[in-house]
Amino acid sequence: MSTQTPDNVPEINNWNRLLEGKVAVVTGGGAGIGKAICELFAEHGAHLEIAEIDPDRANETTETILSDGGHVSSHIVDVRNKNEVDDFKETVLARHGSIDILVNNVGDYRPLVRFLDSSPESWKEMYDINFHHLLLVTHAFLQSMIDGGGGSIINIHSVEGMRAYPSEPVYGALKAAANHFSTCLAAGYGRHGIRVNGIGVDLTQTPQVDYISGYEDVENLWESWAPVGRLGWPEDQARVALFLASDLSAYVTGHNIPVDGGSHVGGGWFFSPDEKRFVNRPKNL
Numbered sequence: 003m004s005t006q007t008p009d010n011v012p013e014i015n016n017w018n019r020l021l022e023g024k025v026a027v028v029t030g031g032g033a034g035i036g037k038a039i040c041e042l043f044a045e046h047g048a049h050l051e052i053a054e055i056d057p058d059r060a061n062e063t064t065e066t067i068l069s070d071g072g073h074v075s076s077h078i079v080d081v082r083n084k085n086e087v088d089d090f091k092e093t094v095l096a097r098h099g100s101i102d103i104l105v106n107n108v109g110d111y112r113p114l115v116r117f118l119d120s121s122p123e124s125w126k127e128m129y130d131i132n133f134h135h136l137l138l139v140t141h142a143f144l145q146s147m148i149d150g151g152g153g154s155i156i157n158i159h160s161v162e163g164m165r166a167y168p169s170e171p172v173y174g175a176l177k178a179a180a181n182h183f184s185t186c187l188a189a190g191y192g193r194h195g196i197r198v199n200g201i202g203v204d205l206t207q208t209p210q211v212d213y214i215s216g217y218e219d220v221e222n223l224w225e226s227w228a229p230v231g232r233l234g235w236p237e238d239q240a241r242v243a244l245f246l247a248s249d250l251s252a253y254v255t256g257h258n259i260p261v262d263g264g265s266h267v268g269g270g271w272f273f274s275p276d277e278k279r280f281v282n283r284p285k286n287l
């Protein structure tokens with residue numbers, strides 16, 4: 003008799019508690035997108051284990067989740083450091099045995115060094131903060147996820163890894179590595195119950211990428227800038243991460259979703275307010 007039946011589709015028992023009882027590790031959960039992911043996952047019943055380098059930020063997320071009645075522990079970890087990642091893993095696995103969700107969120111485009119001014123040292127720095135820790139943290143937790151019956155890995159990267167990033171090709175290439183790592187890992191570990199997907203972020207207001215105070219007098223330009231006509235917020239990213247973490251996406255693996263207000267697909271097209279249409283050739287806009 004075939005084992006391929008609709009019963010293989012997981013039941014969604016409570017749409018308001020999509021991660022009830024799940025253990026989720028989130029890196030860089032103290033601010034920006036990571037913080038929003040932690041808060042939304044906790045609201046949906048997950049127990050958060052946060053790896054964050056900044057104690058004040060770690061504390062802030064922890065306090066918010068606890069005051070909302072959620073479950074969370076935070077750990078001061080520099081995810082670029084293997085010993086610290088190993089200690090973090092030991093503590094988390096001693097507490098829970100295994101984890102269900104891993105969100106590799108840490109990343110930074112700074113310091114932005116033009117390629118001609120860059121050096122092996124600056125390439126290494128970019129590698130450490132945008133890719134090396136994905137390997138370290140995933141390697142630390144993957145076996146326990148398999149042993150625990152499977153789970154979901156979400157790699158937060160950038161649209162700059164999916165289209166060109168003319169300003170900083172090294173950052174763009176390392177985000178592309180995070181993108182493709184997600185695809186390859188998904189193909190390799192799907193049969194072990196592991197799903198892996200990525201999110202290509204763009205245009206999202208965070209402490210790292212401050213679109214509001216960094217750019218004056220552009221309020222009226224958003225409509226012609228991002229295809230959806232507005233700035234993105236960490237909650238926009240967190241909602242997609244929730245989908246990828248939960249059984250709502252049980253049949254989705256190996257994909258990288260641009261969560262960018264359409265900037266990736268809209269690239270190369272510019273809105274001309276005079277003509278009230280998009281143009282793709284030089285024009286005074």
Ligand SMILES: NC(=O)c1ccc[n+]([C@@H]2O[C@H](COP(=O)([O-])OP(=O)(O)OC[C@H]3O[C@@H](n4cnc5c(N)ncnc54)[C@H](O)[C@@H]3O)[C@@H](O)[C@H]2O)c1
Pocket residue numbers: 029030031032033034035036053054055056059079080081082107108109110111158159160161203204205206207208209210211
């Ligand atoms: N905000 C955007 O528009 C945007 C665009 C493209 C890509 N991204 C990517 O999204 C992810 C999150 O970005 P964000 O804007 O929320 O960043 P953010 O800098 O605002 O927040 C990152 C968090 O990670 C923590 N962190 C930094 N280094 C760490 C380390 N070594 N170990 C542990 N924790 C560390 C920081 O203290 C902070 O709490 C990153 O991978 C970033 O490259 C963001």
